Amino acid sequence: MKRKAVYAGSFDPITKGHLDIVRRGLSVFDEIVVAVAYNPAKESGLFTAEERVALISEAVHDVKDHVTVDAFGGLLVHYCERIKANAIIRGLRAVSDFEYEFQMAMMNRHLNDRVETYFMTASESYFYTASRLVKEVASLGGDVSSLVPPGVNQALIQRFKPQGS
Secondary structure, X not given: OOXXXXXXXXXXXXXXXXXXXXXXXXXXXXXXEEEEEOOOOOOOOOOXXXXXXXXXXXXXXXHOXXXXXXXXOOOHHHHHHHHOOOEEEEEXXXXXXXXXXXXXXXXXXXXXXXXXXXXXXXXXHHOOOOHHHHHHHHXXXXXXXXXXXXXXXXXXXXXXXXXXX
C-alpha cells in the first residue's frame, strides 16, 4: 500500500525548516502533499494561498516526483480523506509545539481514526526558525536568506520593498 502523507500548514512563508521536514519525510512516505491551509473568510497572510503554492512548488522542484503542493480549506482530516492520504506529518520545534500539536492529533483521530499523525522534530539547524520570525525580520530589512529558499527570499524582498523604490 502506498504511504501518502499530508504536511499541512500556513507556510506563510515556507522556510528551510519546513523543507527539511518534507525531505526527511520522504524516507518514510512514498508521497507527500504539502498542503497550504487557508480560510477565505479570514485570509490575511503576507502571501496569498496561490502565491504560497507557487513558492513552495518552486522550492520542491527537485523532488516533484514524490511531492505535490496544493491548497485546501476546511478540516484537514476531510482533505486527507478526499485525496486518499493515510497520514499527517507535523513538525515540532519545542515542547510548546508538542502540547498544541498533540491536542490537534487527538482531535483529528477522533474525527477520522484511519489517518495517523506522525511528529517529526526540527533539525538542529532550523530549531529556532519560524515563519512569523522570518516575516518580522524581513519586514525590518534583516537578511533571512539562510532561512528560506531563494524564491521566497526574493518574494520577501519584493513584498517589503519601500514604496517608490
